Amino acid sequence: MTQMPSVQISRRFFRVWQRNFSVYRQNWKISFIPPLLEPLFYLLAFGVGLSALVGDIQYKGNEISYVRFIAPALIAINIMYNAFFENTYGSFVRMYYQKTFDAMMATPLSVEEIITGEIIWGATKSVIATAIMMAVISLFGLIRYPQGLLIIPLALLGGIAFGSVGMFITGITTHIELFNLPIFLFITPMFLFSGTFFPIENLPLWAQHLADFLPLTHLVNLTRSLSSGLLEASMLWALGYFLVFCIIFFPLAVHRMHRRLIK
Amino acid sequence: MKNVIEAKHLRKIFGDFVAVDDISFEVLPGECFGILGPNGAGKTSTIRMLYGFSPMTGGILKVFGLPMPGCFRAVKARTGVCQQENNLDPDLTVIQNLEVFARYFDIPKAPAREKAENLLKFMALDHRREAKAIELSGGMKRRLVLARALINEPELLILDEPTTGLDPQSRHQVWDRLEALRGKGLSILLTTHYMDEASRLCDRLMIMDHGRVLVQGRPVDLIRKYAGHDIIEIVEPADVLKAHVRTQNLEYEDLGHRLIIYIHESGDRLYHEISDRYCTEGCIMRMATLEDVFLRLTGRELRE
Ligand SMILES: Nc1ncnc2c1ncn2[C@@H]1O[C@H](COP(=O)(O)OP(=O)(O)OP(=O)(O)O)[C@@H](O)[C@H]1O
Ligand SMILES: [Mg+2]
Numbered sequence: 191m192t193q194m195p196s197v198q199i200s201r202r203f204f205r206v207w208q209r210n211f212s213v214y215r216q217n218w219k220i221s222f223i224p225p226l227l228e229p230l231f232y233l234l235a236f237g238v239g240l241s242a243l244v245g246d247i248q249y250k251g252n253e254i255s256y257v258r259f260i261a262p263a264l265i266a267i268n269i270m271y272n273a274f275f276e277n278t279y280g281s282f283v284r285m286y287y288q289k290t291f292d293a294m295m296a297t298p299l300s301v302e303e304i305i306t307g308e309i310i311w312g313a314t315k316s317v318i319a320t321a322i323m324m325a326v327i328s329l330f331g332l333i334r335y336p337q338g339l340l341i342i343p344l345a346l347l348g349g350i351a352f353g354s355v356g357m358f359i360t361g362i363t364t365h366i367e368l369f370n371l372p373i374f375l376f377i378t379p380m381f382l383f384s385g386t387f388f389p390i391e392n393l394p395l396w397a398q399h400l401a402d403f404l405p406l407t408h409l410v411n412l413t414r415s416l417s418s419g420l421l422e423a424s425m426l427w428a429l430g431y432f433l434v435f436c437i438i439f440f441p442l443a444v445h446r447m448h449r450r451l452i453k
Numbered sequence: 454m455k456n457v458i459e460a461k462h463l464r465k466i467f468g469d470f471v472a473v474d475d476i477s478f479e480v481l482p483g484e485c486f487g488i489l490g491p492n493g494a495g496k497t498s499t500i501r502m503l504y505g506f507s508p509m510t511g512g513i514l515k516v517f518g519l520p521m522p523g524c525f526r527a528v529k530a531r532t533g534v535c536q537q538e539n540n541l542d543p544d545l546t547v548i549q550n551l552e553v554f555a556r557y558f559d560i561p562k563a564p565a566r567e568k569a570e571n572l573l574k575f576m577a578l579d580h581r582r583e584a585k586a587i588e589l590s591g592g593m594k595r596r597l598v599l600a601r602a603l604i605n606e607p608e609l610l611i612l613d614e615p616t617t618g619l620d621p622q623s624r625h626q627v628w629d630r631l632e633a634l635r636g637k638g639l640s641i642l643l644t645t646h647y648m649d650e651a652s653r654l655c656d657r658l659m660i661m662d663h664g665r666v667l668v669q670g671r672p673v674d675l676i677r678k679y680a681g682h683d684i685i686e687i688v689e690p691a692d693v694l695k696a697h698v699r700t701q702n703l704e705y706e707d708l709g710h711r712l713i714i715y716i717h718e719s720g721d722r723l724y725h726e727i728s729d730r731y732c733t734e735g736c737i738m739r740m741a742t743l744e745d746v747f748l749r750l751t752g753r754e755l756r757e
Contacts, residue, residue, distance in 0.1 A: 202557075205557050209542070292538070293541075297558060298525075300525075
């Protein structure tokens with residue numbers, strides 16, 4: 191029988207987080223640029239270019255400008271992207287090419303702590319990107335405060351959810367090129383069909399039901415409500431969705447990576 | 454005093470492939486113990502079980518008297534490991550690599566910095582302190598990995614091919630440092646493909662092949678027992694010589710283009726006889742080495 195030590199997670203996962211933060215600080219000037227410029231590009235393209243065609247949009251019974259409609263969605267999309275890409279490409283490079291995890295496994299860190307640290311780091315990148323984007327978007331007066339500040343902890347929760355999925359996929363991916371597949375099947379459809387650039391109600395009914403299963407749909411709803419200063423009971427459902435999502439995918443990711451790393 | 458490592462009937466199976474097949478050995482406090490073996494012999498697989506990287510398939514293992522893998526945290530905290538591959542953080546500087554590693558052991562910032570500076574001096578890397586790890590030469594990378602393995606002031610140092618790919622100068626420097634560490638009472642377990650390294654550093658060693666231990670002992674004893682005292686090597690031996698050797702009740706290996714004779718006492722008399730009567734050149738006599746033992750026991754065919 192193979193003897194395994196039982197699952198071990200302690201505060202030590204923070205050491206893994208710190209390692210990633212140390213590397214991030216080496217290149218922080220470059221890492222800052224995308225979340226700073228991206229919303230500007232989008233707001234320019236959609237706000238100036240497209241909104242002339244689209245005009246105002248019906249959202250929860252109110253007429254709102256198209257820019258106001260998509261700005262919170264941009265934040266939600268970035269929460270998804272940052273965590274997902276960090277825990278797929280980023281983690282894969284560390285695991286497979288740099289053998290960073292192997293080196294860590296010669297120290298008192300456990301595999302569970304390594305993976306937890308990686309996922310929390312991915313979520314941290316979501317939070318950093320969110321804060322920068324919010325600063326830019328706020329300049330246009332598109333976020334209402336103080337409710338909008340709740341988007342920051344939401345970014346952490348959303349980051350853990352998408353990071354866990356990413357980490358799970360990393361645990362079963364043999365080659366870095368293969369990440370194209372989940373991106374094509376999972377990330378891109380969400381980017382387009384989660385009520386990001388047009389209201390979900392514009393979709394056929396069956397597609398609306400499908401969209402209700404997608405995590406980004408719920409995240410977009412939450413960022414949109416918070417940006418408009420709304421605090422509604424329905425938001426608890428979306429929060430509950432994310433909690434359940436994390437409770438399923440986080441252990442699944444840890445388990446998969448455990449199987450992958452322990453040889 | 455207790456054994457630092459006590460391994461009994463260790464086994465490691467990948468799927469249906471037996472990588473480590475029932476091996477037992479001890480490492481005593483303060484000694485340098487070597488594991489030799491051809492590619493794929495199971496050295497790395499063995500070592501990984503020792504420091505809790507991979508779970509054992511079977512057997513009993515105690516490190517510092519603590520049962521593994523149950524006590525993996527306590528054991529790892531007191532062990533320094535230099536893995537076969539250089540897995541430094543390429544984006545971090547030399548000093549940062551050490552400091553980040555120190556955090557994994559919960560060493561506070563100030564002592565970590567001090568230890569890191571000392572280790573850089575010890576490994577003659579202080580002049581490259583601020584260089585990115587990716588910019589270092591192969592030899593410097595290896596020395597940095599070694600320095601990193603010492604950051605937690607381990608009682609046991611586990612080294613998987615510490616000098617592979619190093620130039621002679623770097624190898625000698627690493628040997629010096631390892632001898633200094635052993636002088637301070639550190640126990641060392643190392644694998645190597647260099648027989649001169651094993652002879653110089655190891656108090657005791659074992660030779661593995663196909664996941665099993667072939668022999669175990671002190672290098673000199675192994676040489677005396679399995680290769681003798683002197684070796685006579687003849688290149689392109691004449692048939693008459695081969696015929697002569699066959700009649701002489703000698704230990705020899707006939708490799709076709711090369712004939713190797715193992716002599717347990719002094720080889721002077723036989724050497725003169727052979728060189729006078731059978732060959733004027735291409736015939737040498739030398740001391741038996743660990744390499745002779747290794748090749749004799751594990752064969753001369755290529756692995757993998
Ligand atoms: N994760 C793994 N899955 C399957 N087989 C493995 C795995 N790791 C090692 N092996 C096999 O186990 C055997 C022993 O490998 P190991 O790495 O221990 O050899 P080694 O003695 O360290 O060799 P080398 O001198 O080349 O480093 C090899 O045949 C190898 O292919
Ligand atoms: Mg090896």
